[in-house]
Amino acid sequence: MKKKIALACLCGAAILASQGAMASGIKVRGGATNNDYTLDVTPATGSAYTYAKSSFSGKNLGLTWLMDDSTYLDFALSNGSGNWDGTYTNGTGFSSTMTRDDSAIILGSTSVTSGGSATNLYFGWKTGETKLDRAPQTITLANPYNTNSSLSFKTSGLVFGGGLGIPAGGGTVGLSLGMGIMSGQYDTTRNTSTTTATTTPNKADMAFGFSYGIGYTYSFTPNFGVSVDYKGNIYNYTFNVGQTGTNGEWSLNEKFNTTGVSAYLKF
Numbered sequence: 001m002k003k004k005i006a007l008a009c010l011c012g013a014a015i016l017a018s019q020g021a022m023a024s025g026i027k028v029r030g031g032a033t034n035n036d037y038t039l040d041v042t043p044a045t046g047s048a049y050t051y052a053k054s055s056f057s058g059k060n061l062g063l064t065w066l067m068d069d070s071t072y073l074d075f076a077l078s079n080g081s082g083n084w085d086g087t088y089t090n091g092t093g094f095s096s097t098m099t100r101d102d103s104a105i106i107l108g109s110t111s112v113t114s115g116g117s118a119t120n121l122y123f124g125w126k127t128g129e130t131k132l133d134r135a136p137q138t139i140t141l142a143n144p145y146n147t148n149s150s151l152s153f154k155t156s157g158l159v160f161g162g163g164l165g166i167p168a169g170g171g172t173v174g175l176s177l178g179m180g181i182m183s184g185q186y187d188t189t190r191n192t193s194t195t196t197a198t199t200t201p202n203k204a205d206m207a208f209g210f211s212y213g214i215g216y217t218y219s220f221t222p223n224f225g226v227s228v229d230y231k232g233n234i235y236n237y238t239f240n241v242g243q244t245g246t247n248g249e250w251s252l253n254e255k256f257n258t259t260g261v262s263a264y265l266k267f
Contacts, residue, residue: 031262056082159183
């Protein structure tokens, strides 16, 4: 099967690119996010669901080790949960709950010009997982357990790219663009009795893609500041003909847009 081109997410790059001049030390950050998430499956035969959409809040945590005035190692975690509206392969709509978790480790280098602008290059490893719970189902004597499927979609891969920080309004505007080489696995789990369940795994083709972000960082003191950022993320994974539970080649299209606000302290 031929490989498809996919769009992949890279979290946190806009903030890292916008920090400007650095000095050795440790930065810790934490904040809140607002997320818009959609998932489409084409054709519907590849999945228990054809569509899912959710808007949910979350939180993010991170730690940056500034090794010297240019090199850093960054660790990032984020998660959130909320309700999602979905559609089964038979066209029936419903609402249920979902969770989303992301993590990344990034090694990067920042170079600052005499005018205060900064350029940033980075590479690292990123993982993400979306869990969609079973839709509510009426339990009857004829149907003594919930046969609706739950879903888990996991991604991981190598990410790399660059960014630009531009002084503005007493702070710094950061722009980022990244590439990713990602893998994905889509698992559905269905109860087969009141005590057992069956999981159907499907692995996607390896995917190449890119991400983009914009952020603004303002430092109140050399050791304390805040950042606001937006990241746009689109995934397009292809699954091969002949995998368990499928009737042919199908695609999973995932969009994940995040607006975040965070504060950081340097030690």
